[in-house]
Amino acid sequence: MVVTIVPRVESLASSGVLSIPKEYVRPQEELTSIGDIFEEEKKDEGPQVPTIDLRDIESDDPAVREKFRAELKRVASEWGVMHLVNHGIPDELIERVKKAGEEFFGLPIEEKEKYANDQTSGKIQGYGSKLANNASGQLEWEDYYFHLVFPEDKRDMTIWPNTPADYKVATEEYARVLRSLATRVLSALSACLGLEEDRLEKEVGGLEEMLLQMKINYYPKCPQPELALGVEAHTDVSALTFILHNMVPGLQLFYEGKWVTAKCVPNSIIMHIGDTIEILSNGKYKSILHRGLVNKEKVRISWAVFCEPPKEKIILKPLPEMVTEAEPALFPPRTFAQHIEHKLFRKDNPEDEAKSSE
Template sequence: MEVAGNQIRVQSLAQNGTAQVPPEYIQPPDCRPNVLPCPNTLASDKSIPLVDLSGSTSDVHRVLGQACQEWGAFHVTNHGVPIQLLDGMRKIGITFFEDCPMAEKLNYSYEPNSFASEGYGSRMLVSSNDTVLDWRDYFDHHTLPLSRRNPSHWPNFPPNYRDVVLEYSDHMEALAQRLLKLISESLRLPSSQIGEAVGDFYQNITISYYPPCPQPELTLGLQAHSDMGAITLLIQDDVSGLQVLKDNEWVNINPLSEAVVVILADQTEIITNGKYRSAVHRAITNSTNARLSVATFHDPAKTRTISPASKLISDSSPPRYRQVMYGDYVSSWYTKGPEGKRNIDGLLL
């Protein structure tokens, strides 16, 4: 069994032919992905909206605004990121997880006693010792601001790994900035409104690998949560597993190889005063196929204070959230864990 920092790698459990998942990976009954035809537990046949960024400005604002208001998650196409770069990012991820020797992967293990550390791991650390573990391994990269970016901390397997991550980081930053401008404009705000409220991005790129699971009905690859920051951009391979909660139904976000999934996060909900909502989402597992996704998180600095945009406040629309320093918000998440909920609800006035 491959262990580093008292962490057992999920990939090692799967490769060792574990017939039953260890108890620390078993979700409580009300959180399990029910595989039986039971109302409000099976994934719906709905699908998230698709926003074509090559459309007219008015069409983009309309479709994007509706997607942000009703879903908090949507696909974007014609986004300006080269398709070969999306494919390259998926390729280096799967090569690292499936072809790189475990001994070499363990050389990049993160520091087990610190939160949100860069490197190769399996457990997202929270203070509670009885937190149910996710059925996934991942590699987290600190990519922005440039003072955090140190490619020597990243794998060199395959040899172009670091170059691909660097190029991908820059394209994702540009796309996130473009989307925040469009989101601002869709609310009839100045295009720079949300971007200026967020400030310079703190960007992390997390490649998640979900090995086949012998008991997918008992586990989650990633427990239900909303993202803490401003906006998350995600790509998937061709294996389904990502789901978003809509009207008390779990809706599959089916893979589209040329699209990027956009997930609104909590700070954008605060800035828009709840006009647009962050999306609760999760990842389920399956018994036959490994799955890979790449999530790029764009967050404010820990010292940034976030509050509803003054232009969205009026007598008829009072502030819905108290202001919060982002670092305090993050500390709360790591102290309590998501527990399938949205921490943002604790800021409601």
Template sequence: MEIERVQEIASLSNLKGTIPSEFIILENEQATTTTIHGAVLEVPVIDLCNPDDQSLVASISEASKSWGIFQVVNHGIPNEHISELQKVGKEFFELPQDEKEVIAKPIGYEGVEGYGTKHQKEVEGKKGWVDHLFHRVWPPSAVNYHYWPKNPPSYRETNEQYTQSLIPVADKLLGLLSRGLGLEDGEVKQGLGCEDMFYMLKINYYPACPCPELDLGLGPHTDMSSITILVPNEVQGLQVFKDDHWYDVAYIPNALIVHIGDQIEILSNGKYKSVYHRTTVNKEKTRMSWPMFLEPPPEFEVGPIPKLITQDNPSKFKTKKYKDFVDCKLNKLPQ
């Protein structure tokens, strides 16, 4: 095995009461010293069934400008689709290690899909306390079932069912974001590749950590995607940076957490803000999350929407292929 998995390290660490030094981050990055305690960040909660369309557009727009993150309720995805998604994901990570390794990222593989551990977004070179699984779920032409678990047996059906429920919600959110910019309903989606957009599912698995004050699950970052639609479990962990402080984000059962990503910030010419966030870990409980990243196709060029560029509001971003943006960001090169 090329990489020792965090899930295995956690089992040994919990017995010893310590964690390996490569996971211990700098003190000025540790959650205990940088989090506003006793305060849960009240990110906007938006009812997608609000019959007042103008109010709904305004709420989404304001949240995307001021916060870069919001939660949606009454989104239309059946609760059982969400609970089944969580169930099969949890069952995969509870399989014997050799079964998970069957769909691990191969040695020398430069793609994203597959089971793995290493992240590009690490704080000062330190490792995050997380294992993960990535695979595309849409469009069908982009799906590689090699990286989908065969166990549990219902994994594929459950994920495809959830994806079919999610697509109309994603379309609605992109339409609302578009109208919030004063554009037609489909213009933001068009600026991301329309029906060719990739839906990339990730499952994050953050095992219980004996020293949660010394490490993070994922270090501070913004998402490279257009938007991220995330299902969390009930264990607190998501934090957002706002007004120069880190705050916990409240857990709302069956709500979806929506992150504005880098591509929407670019398309909007900076009007909408990509949210800066991170993940903490828990001493007693395993945290899991299921983010769905909506990404332009690799060869698709993304830049500020021309209608939003004026003499008073010149372009703030370069137009470039999404794959080139990703390469620059992962390798910490100027955009």
């Protein structure tokens, strides 16, 4: 069997190169919008990614609960991304998860290579870097570590690193508490649409079938950050995505025709509404186009957990309650696997997104 050798961005970054290989240089039309991420994060004018306080998500006071739901619905409809605060996940656990991920990426590359994935043979879990899978052969300035973390019976623990010692314990615990946070958020999003609270969760597979996939993104320092992207513009295919990061800015959202930089909000978790929920809600909730910038000064690490429906068992389509004569179905019925396939052949880009939303 031939294993494709993928160059690690970390090796490239630490080799002392002053200019990046052409495979990492973005097309000219993108370069005009790539700025200095630290300067971008300082800007206070213009739209800012909203913060949602989850303290009142299950309030016993109906008026307080309704006020919370109205705000959640507004943000999910207008933005589809938010900083969650008072989310109930202990700071100490989050710090352990982040420390374990940082220590893993601090290992020598040959140690990390023991966990390498092999995308060409379909072995997608493990340590990896993006293969050039588009016509221009472009690559992203990141390495990553990807594996399924929930449900427990679907995990492949041989993929999970043995070093650092706390990696498995902290990640298992984080997956468990994040799974209950996903239920709480999906319940509120269901109620906001006038549906039964457990409806959306059932539609994406419930406790047995909804998958939580963790991707730790490692963005090394880049000698020419104005030419590269850590992650190119895309929308998430998931139902929900929850993101932690090491407080180095990088996330940008395409909102009202412009790239908006997400601030680093202490003790928050970033949450995206993904395509799956956009489809079920018939576009009432938004899956926002986003990308990741890199920089010269600091390594950025983010921990994304994608909550996904099973690939083949469920047909995703707008829920009947979301479809009327005035608001016909915006999305054809597809399995999750078919949706991913469809997206691979239809390149997301801001211009197309802007046109389609006009």
